[in-house]
Amino acid sequence: MHPGPPLLLAASTGDLVVGVATVAAAVVAIVASAGGLAAWYRRTLGRRRHGYARLARLGTAAQLSFFEAILGEPPAIQHTVIKEDFHELITSQDARFDHEHAVVDEYGPRQQELRSPQAFTVSIFVDRDFYVQTISNEDATVLAFSVTTRSRKFAPTFSWPPPTGLRHKRRLRRGLRFEPLFRVKLGHSRFSDSAIARATTSPARASGSPTAPTTTPTRSSCPSATPGATSLSC
Incomplete structure (x- = not known):
């Protein structure tokens, strides 16, 4: 009879099971810690950045x-x-x-x-x-x-239409510049400076006269910025 090797094999298998369980518990603890750290970052240092990302998903x-x-x-x-x-x-x-x-x-x-x-x-x-x-x-x-x-510290930027990721990069490689219809930074931009305001208030050329009367500003259904640009409507 050779009782030594079976006992050694059983001991090795038990150690392996304990080792796998320890590693799994460590991975779970790391994932939980990372999730808690991410949640803490979104609530504190990354609060504004997280707010920008959330607003960008609305439509x-x-x-x-x-x-x-x-x-x-x-x-x-x-x-x-x-x-x-x-x-x-x-x-x-x-x-x-x-x-x-x-x-x-x-x-x-x-x-x-x-x-x-x-x-x-x-x-x-x-x-x-x-x-x-x-x-x-x-x-x-x-x-x-x-x-x-x-x-004033929370100033998200909105543009329309938003640039698409891969297509936008390809346009830049070909030397084509993407120009949105408007770009507004809340708390900083003014409606009078936006492309919508320039398009609706600029004098129109008419045949037979140097300038035509200035057109009345009209409200765009999506989007528009209020004077002072602290609010954006879409």
Whole structure:
């Protein structure tokens, strides 16, 4: 009989199991520590940078629940407003369509202008550095939203259209410069300096006269900046 080797093998196997368990516990502890460290960084030193990243993900046509998930909590204030004379264009696919009042369009489907009361939900999210206000319809789809900074130190930059990553880099390699329609830095930019303001207030040239009367500024549905640029609406 040779009792020595089996006992040695059993001891080695036991040590291996204990070693694997120790390594696994260490990995779990490291991952948990890293997660806690990341959460601490987002709450303290990286708070503003994290806020910029969250705001960059917001957009119209998203669900209100998506805004809640990105901003981290439900709206602090929420109420319903009724627009009595809501303008809407419907087609024959809509059950409310009336063929007698339809407008014939040779370039598209027959349409009808419909005016009726419409309910919208206004939600206001409150963060330490900013406010976000949304307007959503009965399906909880966000139709418009605005961002207002609460501090001079919190100054996110918004541009439209935003540059796409890989395509933007390829354009730069070919020597093509990407120029967004507008770029606004909250708390610093002014509406009078934006491309939208220049486009809507610049004198238009007309034949027969050196200059035409200055056009009246119009509000862009998405986006616009309030005077002083502490708020952005989209």
